[in-house]
Amino acid sequence: MHMVIYQRVQALLQEIPPSLPFSTSPEIRAQCRTLIKQAKEQGRQTLTHSETAQVLEAYGIPTAPSVYLTNPDEALARAEEIPGTKALKVVHEGNCRPYRYRKHPHKISAGLLQDLDTPEQVAEGVRQLGEKVAEKFPEYAIREYCLQPMQRGKHSMQVCAGITRDPVFGPLIVFGIGGYKVNVLADRQVALPPLNMSLAADVVGRTHAASLIREHSADPERDIQHLCQMLVKLSQMASDLSDLRGLEVNPLLLNRDGMVAVDFAMDLGTPSRFAIMPYPEELREWVTLKNGWQVEVRPIRAEDAHLITTFHRQLSEESIRFRYFHNKSNLTQRDLSILSHINYDRQMAFIAEYLGDDGSKEMLGVVRVWNDPDNIRTEFSVIIRDDLQGLGIGSLLMKKMIDYCTNIGTLEMIGKIMVDNHPMRALMKHLGFKCRYNMEEQVIDAVLRLNEPESEWQRHRLESMPD
Template identity: 60%
Template sequence: MGTRFLRYFFEPRSLVVVGPVAGDDATAITIIRNLVEAGFTGRMDAVALEPAALPEGIVSHAFFDQLPETPDLAIVCAPIDAVESILTQLGEHGIRAAMVFSGPPREDDPECYPRLLKAALQAGVRVLGPECRGLAVPARRFNATYATTALEHGRVAYLGQSGMLGSAMIDWAAGRGLGLSHLVTLGESIDVRLPDLIDYLNNHQGSARALIIHVEYIFDAMHFMTALREASRRRLVLAIKSGRTAQTETASMVATPGIEHRDRVFDAALARAGVVRVSDSDELFEALEVLSRPRARPRGPRLAILSNGLGPAMLALDRLFEQGGKVAEFSDTTRRLLGAEGLDHSLPGRNPIDLGSDATPQRFVRALELLAGDEGVDAVLLIHAPTRMAPSVELAEAVIEFWRHTSVTLFTSWMGLATARPARDACHRVGLATHVSPEKAVRAFMLNIEYQRVQSLLHQTPPALAFDTSEMVRQRCHELIDDAHRRGRDRLTHEETAMALRAYGIATAPALYVQSAEEGRRRFYELEHPVALKAVHRSNCLPFRADRRPDRPAPDLLQDLDTPEAVTEGIRVLKERVEAAMPGEGIYSYCMQPMQRGKQSLQLAVGITRDAVFGPVIVFGLGGYRADVMSDRCIALPPLNMNLAHHLIDSSHAATLIREHSPEPERDFERLAILLTRLSQMCTDLPELRGLEINPLLLNREQLLAVDFALDLGEPAHHAIMPYPEELREQVVLANGWPVTLRPVRGEDADLIREFHTHLSEQSIRYRYFHHKATLSERELAELTQLNYDRQMAFLAEYHAPQGEKYMLGISRVWNDPDNIRTEFAIIIRDDLQGVGLGQRLMKKLIDYCRSVGTLEMVGEVRADNRGMRRLVEKLGFRVRLIPEEQMLELSLRLNEPRSDWQRHRLENLRD
């Protein structure tokens, strides 16, 4: 639904509270009192409330047409059965936003909420709720909740689907002294969704430095992911989700084939969006506190532990290993100085460092100085148990003084209570990370590592592939799919799947597919033997079958057949077995493959599955079907590039086995990453692909070989992250005769853009960025190349010289607002190519694209002295307006006509 009319929820100038008509009005009265106590400055009226119960100055009216003015917001506390009529009346009286506290519906009325949504759409009213538990913006003195605690203004926004968890959040925040910039509880919201609110905060409410979201279910995965990815580029985002186990998931979702529990898909989605997920409310506040401190961000995962006793240090070390952390290895210089100065008692030269029970503050500080100078240390955890030689407060003061004059990332844990509390308070006052136990300090360190990991995933933009898929490949696979559909099949046969895999460069085991025992006997010697023989039928062409049992031999498979006669007999046996076990199933063919033994292969499993919410998902892990193997399966959302593929591999137990046993692990990781990106490309090219399982995939010194596989089909998939739009590639010829490719930008173009920038004149750079920018930083390059294609687009002009070199000639880009009303453009081309029609080509490419996706208006700003750009935009039909005081030109071009009054208002610069 977008951000339409959401301003009225966050910045109402006037409101009306709609009462229960008859019955208990406690909720409405509580909300009114909270609004009054918060100091709401707008006009407040009531409808259908008992006048005697209202605070002074608030008038209760019997009907909406008695209101003295049209309020911005209605707060509805009537019984749920009355809400449909109330929404209709709100629309008739021009009220465009309603918070509905009513609900839940009666058990015998399952269509209640769909009816309310229909009524809201017909009335033109945005609805937050039913079962909403309130919204608050403390900076605006707006508290429309029935919380018992006043909200303090802060820099943290909370958006949650659970109403009561939101109410608890208010009390938790007050108890911890945490201020909130916004608090919204959606309840069972039929209209305003979580992504709508995130979009609104991203674009209209910049005061939130951190965002907490509570999620129970998701309706639109792409909108959710796009909004989250934009939010986490700007601020810290933490997520807490209920339903982490199959027993507690309340949404009735079908299981995701091949994955033990679909909550892991949600984990993968959050990680890809750059969001840290926390498991409980205590960890939520801990993460918020830890990750809000820039000085607590380590430069890497290597932790040094320093303590005045080995016991506390080992507690920290155990927790570090449990959570997958890394222990820093000290340099030779650090080890030598630690030993020479008597600073390591228990484990000389090793991590953790035990300073001894007689350690003084001076010894602590000296050890910190040595660790701060060691390039192999990314962060230090100081653990202190109180002693007479080093009282907690005295040591804390010495450590703080050291910390103020160094750049080292330092975590502290002051154990105990009576003397430890003042030490922790001293650290809190100056912003030094401190924790009550070594284990909590390690958790804080690992939260930072997790945040760095997910932020790195956020900045990996998905390309099409490490190589470009040819149209011939896509066409061949579509022919296989079309043929299967014509034959009434919803899956490919084993042979057809092998053909599709090979088309994408994935090697499959040599195989022959025969139709009879006679053909099998005759062709036996065409393969190395002994052979495995498999009856290919409908059931075993289904990926991620739930009936596979590792403790039982497969009824449709025979192994080690070493003569033609054995194959003849095997086909007879398999035919009887299949007919007995699956009457009427029918056998497509018999697959003969050489036995794959004697090559010290690791069995892996890879594939594509489809989640009910997030769409296609890439699966990777060890091969087989045992429960422990299934639990190791790691997943990622496509599209993948090589870096994302490597992240997926590294997260699995298979990566550990490869490092331990492979003579060339880096080569193997590269081969696997290439294969995963090719599977990712299949997701993009073949939207009908519902599932693909390769199990086993054999990895050995010689090859990466798909042995068994299955592929099934379904309705075209909707991706959670829009893949690279290959279909927008276009070939053009410039006026100078150069053939040029216009294509969307992708993540791999960072080096190309960096090189292009070095050849631009200072004037061209100033025209584009409005100031001189000699080089582009890594962050700027990421912003230029890592796009959410559903809201951003950039077209790059690329010339392939006859000698094989590749040159970037220019680039144009647009940024769409969340409601697709306006898009802002920018363009820059190489200085020596101005006047050959390249600028016009790139601008027309942008304009055609934006028109095709329904954008209403394109806008931009250029310097008034940029005459070439002014001539170009005037030729393209832009309206040009000079801003004399800034010497800038405002440019605008109408692309499509508005389809509603609200869109027309937005084009007239209203902020609704």
């Protein structure tokens, strides 16, 4: 069984995940970080219900329509903004933390009134909940009251999803059956971020919730697809917002109309190290080439395998020989997996990507580095499409990689160039590399010092490494 599990994991690692249309932007990350910063400046370790809703909506996770109130008079004036029968929840310091029902699962619905119809009932509900909190939890300050439409009559299934932390492995993504019996049913699976669609499908597929969806849903494939997309978004949220300690979305209703988050909570903490380094969104940038094209230079992703395949077909035999030192006409599934699934902690690959007017994407070039375990030396390779030579793409990618390696503290960058690869030798000379002939391997070694050793062991390691 160890061999069976090993083979399954190896196959999973080589899967090429489908692309996900959603990706975060600097504006989204800045908006959410501002909310978190303001909460911390106020001395809070939790976000309110309304603030958490803003973060979820920013990441494309739909939340139930809500009106947030502070007193009975406001409730009387604004209750009609929510049509039909309503539910009212009080949000205080004691119920803003995720997974708070771990020790007392029966208290998950405390502070909730349902089936309110008129503005007068809503205003009276605000008074009742305020008095209840003041009596039972006098140490807690009330943050707000949340008014939502009752979610009934659509044969909804309740699931739970979120983010938590493990003391050893750091952030974890959580998924399973939700509702007030979540801790009793214990249908909960966890995964290490970052997630892609294939890994998210594996997490969802291991739960009893997936079996119920396949048996009772009118469109199980659509529902499971929506859940996988949501888990990938939660994974991205965990990567982007380093101060996020925990997030719980429970219940998350799944029905014929789609998916909607009804109740949620988020707390904050100090940044935690990831077991697997997430996708470095902050390294993406847009540049203009000499021909006027707007090109995005960004780290490679597992979903880029199809771009790599098309790019490789457009290379000449000579370009392939210069890159791989032998003719490699086709890339196998394993080749694509190795080239697109990289460990950002030990490797980096930047691609130049052009977005056509019809929405199609083209890969123009790629530069890669492989770091040694002590981050002393990194070996690079770069390749540009033959029909795009002379546009400065190679120089652009190399400068991006040199800046990256310098910033992470790498001491030296080295690359091996075939003797007859004159364009690459000229580029290395232009970038300040020292080129020397390697008689043993009969190639040109291009070497660039990026940082000076800060300690004696680094100096010794650098001097003892083979040229």
